[in-house]
Amino acid sequence: MNLQQAVKMAWKSIWGKKGRSALTILGIFIGIAAVMTIVSVMEGMKLKTMEQFEAMGSNRITVSIYSWMYDEDGNDISKDYFPNLYDYCNGLKEYVLGVTPTGWCNATVSYGTKSTANMQYQWDEMGNITGDVPPSLYYGSDQYAACNNLTIVKGRDLAPLDIEKYNQVCVMGAQAAKTFFGSADPVGKELMVNGNKFLVAGVYASRLKDESADQSRLDNFIVFPYTARRILGGEKPTEFLVKARSSEAMTEAISRLSGFLKGLVDQNTGGYNVYSESQWQEQSNEYLTMIGLVLGGIAAISLAVGGIGIMNIMLVTVTERTREIGIRRAIGAQRSSIVAQFLIEAAMLCGIGGIIGILFGTAGSVILSNLLMQMTIFPPVKVTVGAFALSVALGIIFGSYPAVKASKLQPVEALRAE
Amino acid sequence: MAKLITLRDVYKIYGEGLESEVRALDGVSLDIERGEFVAVVGQSGSGKSTMMNVLGCLDIPTRGEYLLDGTDVQELTDKELSLIRNKQIGFIFQQYNLIQSLTVLENVELPLIYQGINADDRYDMAMEALERVGLAGRVKHRPTEMSGGQQQRVAIARAIATKPPIIMADEPTGALDSRTGQEVLKFLQQLNREGSTVILITHDNGIAATARRIVRLQDGKIVEDREQEVDWL
Numbered sequence: 001m002n003l004q005q006a007v008k009m010a011w012k013s014i015w016g017k018k019g020r021s022a023l024t025i026l027g028i029f030i031g032i033a034a035v036m037t038i039v040s041v042m043e044g045m046k047l048k049t050m051e052q053f054e055a056m057g058s059n060r061i062t063v064s065i066y067s068w069m070y071d072e073d074g075n076d077i078s079k080d081y082f083p084n085l086y087d088y089c090n091g092l093k094e095y096v097l098g099v100t101p102t103g104w105c106n107a108t109v110s111y112g113t114k115s116t117a118n119m120q121y122q123w124d125e126m127g128n129i130t131g132d133v134p135p136s137l138y139y140g141s142d143q144y145a146a147c148n149n150l151t152i153v154k155g156r157d158l159a160p161l162d163i164e165k166y167n168q169v170c171v172m173g174a175q176a177a178k179t180f181f182g183s184a185d186p187v188g189k190e191l192m193v194n195g196n197k198f199l200v201a202g203v204y205a206s207r208l209k210d211e212s213a214d215q216s217r218l219d220n221f222i223v224f225p226y227t228a229r230r231i232l233g234g235e236k237p238t239e240f241l242v243k244a245r246s247s248e249a250m251t252e253a254i255s256r257l258s259g260f261l262k263g264l265v266d267q268n269t270g271g272y273n274v275y276s277e278s279q280w281q282e283q284s285n286e287y288l289t290m291i292g293l294v295l296g297g298i299a300a301i302s303l304a305v306g307g308i309g310i311m312n313i314m315l316v317t318v319t320e321r322t323r324e325i326g327i328r329r330a331i332g333a334q335r336s337s338i339v340a341q342f343l344i345e346a347a348m349l350c351g352i353g354g355i356i357g358i359l360f361g362t363a364g365s366v367i368l369s370n371l372l373m374q375m376t377i378f379p380p381v382k383v384t385v386g387a388f389a390l391s392v393a394l395g396i397i398f399g400s401y402p403a404v405k406a407s408k409l410q411p412v413e414a415l416r417a418e
Numbered sequence: 419m420a421k422l423i424t425l426r427d428v429y430k431i432y433g434e435g436l437e438s439e440v441r442a443l444d445g446v447s448l449d450i451e452r453g454e455f456v457a458v459v460g461q462s463g464s465g466k467s468t469m470m471n472v473l474g475c476l477d478i479p480t481r482g483e484y485l486l487d488g489t490d491v492q493e494l495t496d497k498e499l500s501l502i503r504n505k506q507i508g509f510i511f512q513q514y515n516l517i518q519s520l521t522v523l524e525n526v527e528l529p530l531i532y533q534g535i536n537a538d539d540r541y542d543m544a545m546e547a548l549e550r551v552g553l554a555g556r557v558k559h560r561p562t563e564m565s566g567g568q569q570q571r572v573a574i575a576r577a578i579a580t581k582p583p584i585i586m587a588d589e590p591t592g593a594l595d596s597r598t599g600q601e602v603l604k605f606l607q608q609l610n611r612e613g614s615t616v617i618l619i620t621h622d623n624g625i626a627a628t629a630r631r632i633v634r635l636q637d638g639k640i641v642e643d644r645e646q647e648v649d650w651l
Contacts, residue, residue, distance in 0.1 A: 330474075410477075411477075
């Protein structure tokens with residue numbers, strides 16, 4: 001018996017019992033759709049975080065220094081370690097490109113009628129942002145740009161003197177500049193920050209190439225000299241970013257920084273940590289993989305349940321068709337032909353479920369990626385092919401017991417069945 | 419040349435050793451030559467159906483020797499037995515045993531499919547068989563849309579489509595009225611005249627009268643084996 005004949009026979013049997021076939025297929029298609037959606041959304045998330053890490057540049061070292069020194073009134077009297085760190089890093093130019101605090105402040109920024117106090121935005125149905133998103137306000141050193149892969153397109157960057165002299169200046173990210181000034185040149189204009197005038201010294205180039213919603217978020221910021229904290233308030237900086245010259249230099253910089261901080265920070269009243277950002281990246285990838293595994297596991301359970309449904313219905317089919325099996329055996333069907341007949345039927349049921357599942361899974365990942373990440377993710381080809389192969393494999397795995405059972409029927413007894 | 423069928427001291431015992439032991443075949447010996455028309459006659463429970471299952475390679479005897487065309491059937495694998503049923507034997511059953519989900523043509527083609535014959539030749543062979551039974555005009559019908567007599571003719575077409583040397587008919591007229599039954603028997607006689615070996619299983623002496631040779635079974639034993647004048651239909 002050739003394959004074409006077997007497929008034709010299987011199709012007849014599936015089509016002959018439409019309702020039952022549809023219900024059986026349902027189990028498989030839900031499972032496959034779930035797996036497809038989860039896998040492709042997780043892939044998309046990984047891609048996105050990688051993109052973000054890449055945009056901010058590599059070879060970044062996170063330094064955190066913390067202490068718990070308070071006076072009798074509960075005021076934080078711990079030392080500001082940044083000047084020491086800054087000087088030390090500037091003495092390490094062989095390995096280090098720059099160092100900056102990574103603190104942020106919570107202030108109202110306004111220019112003319114535009115004010116962060118009344119900015120409103122929403123997402124449209126395509127997942128794009130409409131309206132103005134208030135920019136993030138960061139404190140930085142004159143090396144903020146070097147640490148964050150930024151370059152100046154207009155005006156000038158923050159200078160060491162701005163820090164030293166408490167100059168009321170700032171540099172804007174591309175998106176923040178667009179929000180406040182549109183196409184006009186912001187350089188030389190004055191922003192009102194909590195009622196204080198701050199001169200816009202320069203504008204950074206945007207870091208992501210395509211015009212996605214992320215670009216606006218990644219480039220939507222204003223950097224102030226960290227000494228502006230005296231006017232604008234905010235926590236004393238405890239987190240710092242050190243940019244190494246290369247991945248080899250990073251290892252050396254990390255060990256030297258650790259040595260330096262060990263001598264600098266009083267271990268009785270505080271502590272410090274030095275991490276390479278690739279560790280963060282790895283960790284975030286690990287988290288995503290773990291979440292993916294958990295969700296995938298749940299989807300796999302639903303697939304297994306679908307598979308058991310297939311097995312159940314195939315067992316029913318075999319029982320119902322015992323006499324037919326007897327007839328086929330009597331007129332010369334070999335055991336292998338009977339096995340093939342039922343296996344192909346199960347594989348086809350699952351394959352059909354798989355195809356429907358792939359359609360729904362594709363729709364699911366497009367919808368979910370738009371909702372969660374404001375981007376459109378189509379399942380990768382390997383996932384689509386894999387999902388189809390998986391569904392057919394499920395049919396073969398769960399169909400094999402009923403098929404073998406059918407083939408083991410004795411012709412005489414099968415013929416006697418009603 | 420070896421006899422077509424040789425049974426030597428064949429036993430088929432169900433539940434052997436138990437108190438409820440049933441000896442469906444109790445030491446049967448029988449030779450059938452090529453081209454014979456043999457009626458196996460017996461009351462219900464005489465073992466004639468078991469005889470047919472054993473002769474048709476649907477069942478294996480508990481003990482004894484069954485040589486089919488010189489081959490010891492007991493030595494054969496399941497696959498080889500399937501091949502014998504497919505190529506050497508055409509079955510006709512009391513209940514027709516057609517597959518209801520397949521059309522008439524597909525039913526007749528089925529044994530040819532299992533032989534691996536290509537679609538064109540298969541169609542030709544199946545149509546030839548259907549023409550012989552006078553049903554070439556109804557090939558797209560389902561068995562359920564036909565009368566009992568027609569269904570049995572489809573079953574006969576299926577049995578002869580592979581041109582097997584042996585035709586085994588188990589109460590082929592049992593579910594038919596006497597006129598259509600006569601037609602079926604007449605067809606079996608014709609097949610026999612054309613050279614097929616026909617083995618007819620029946621409980622009815624009148625039907626057995628269409629055969630040249632009668633083998634009578636009682637309680638699993640052969641109690642009579644004689645040739646007779648044939649009632650040509």
